[in-house]
């Protein structure tokens with residue numbers, strides 16, 4: 001196996017024998033093959049669409065397949081084998097749609113090569129043999145490091161955007177123009193020759209696609225559950241039976257809240273589910289009592305202490321420990337061998353597991369944090385912030401956010417937030433916020449100094465705020481008194497980063513380390529064009545920004 005798609009990759013270069021995340025070589029190889037099969041689907045779907053033919057199942061499967069290969073989502077070879085069977089069926093369907101469209105339009109069909117011609121081997125050994133012939137190492141041998149790295153930058157960004165597109169589709173929001181871009185860019189990756197500048201342009205095109213996808217997801221979330229409003233969230237236990245819901249899928253949380261409303265069970269959010277408390281239609285459930293624990297990488301320490309059932313709705317799952325393996329469940333695209341998988345239609349196994357556990361027997365000391373600074377709330381504050389900046393009562397805004405992770409060095413973000421002077425505002429989003437979201441930051445004038453914008457996809461809200469603020473101040477976004485201090489871990493962060501670069505946002509500081517899939521040459525291009533900077537120390541970076 002070879003995988004270098006996330007920040008914790010072994011030795012900062014690549015996992016070769018076993019993933020640091022727990023992914024084994026079989027899973028890694030099947031994931032590589034699933035990407036290859038999906039590229040084959042895209043070859044037909046892209047051409048069929050140009051002739052006016054599309055298919056919803058093909059579109060949906062494309063984003064589900066990409067999402068399934070994101071870090072910490074699917075560790076189950078059996079489930080992946082099932083996805084490969086579906087991939088073969090849907091490739092055949094996409095091919096037929098293309099050939100039918102050609103016939104209808106009187107067009108000579110193209111003879112396609114590469115993944116379009118893949119047919120699945122009949123058994124797992126055969127699939128593994130196929131998977132070993134493709135993948136990252138093969139790309140590097142065929143195209144050289146720089147081009148292969150750029151191809152991976154595009155692919156990893158597409159994976160991240162696919163996760164957001166899948167969440168939007170789950171809530172009934174789809175847009176064929178976005179699916180068209182997924183297929184076009186996946187088809188592009190099947191070429192046999194590449195130009196570096198074109199690869200860079202297409203990496204930025206992934207950023208543009210992701211902007212559209214996060215806008216769609218914002219519409220999906222807010223039309224289903226209302227616009228988030230600032231909301232106090234309890235972060236200590238409430239006595240009683242308990243279920244902890246992690247991941248990003250608001251629809252799963254909503255279904256669980258509905259199915260538990262008369263069961264005398266308290267529901268806690270965990271990790272990236274925290275922003276759910278700000279949505280009016282979710283916070284209306286009184287048994288959504290609070291938030292438990294912190295970011296994903298602490299689950300093996302925190303879940304053994306949770307006296308109830310646990311539901312993982314999306315990434316990021318880690319190897320479940322024996323102490324809670326019988327009371328943790330997966331849903332959606334998440335899978336771990338031996339862990340019970342449930343669907344939102346029937347969460348009764350989760351409910352029964354919670355009722356069989358003691359729950360919290362004592363009440364914790366009350367402690368609250370505030371979430372809910374979503375798009376509408378941010379935009380409603382633009383005039384006030386503009387006035388504070390113009391009257392020099394607000395010196396600078398820091399967006400400190402992104403993914404949290406397990407590797408050392410991430411206390412940079414805690415220290416940075418603590419060093420931010422009192423006359424500055426901190427915006428945060430994604431699970432990196434857990435590095436400092438329970439600290440006290442006080443207020444600036446009448447506003448809290450820490451604004452929790454939401455999940456990583458709510459980078460869309462932050463972007464809308466930046467655009468509105470720059471308009472109000474009559475400057476371009478790069479001239480605002482605003483700095484982005486980002487942490488990355490997995491491929492959604494890659495998609496968000498590409499969106500910011502597509503928008504021309506400069507001076508981004510990224511850590512805790514740079515992606516292993518960016519060659520020094522590509523990093524130099526990003527430095528030259530975007531003044532993109534790796535983090536150094538909190539004090540040095542803060543001084544460089546504010547001086």
Ligand code: SF4
Nearest residue numbers: 003006009015019021
């Ligand atoms: S996802 Fe990350 S940790 Fe897992 S195998 Fe890939 S690079 Fe390694």
Ligand code: SF4
Nearest residue numbers: 272316403430431456
């Ligand atoms: S922001 Fe990234 S690392 Fe954090 S929980 Fe979401 S997907 Fe995982």
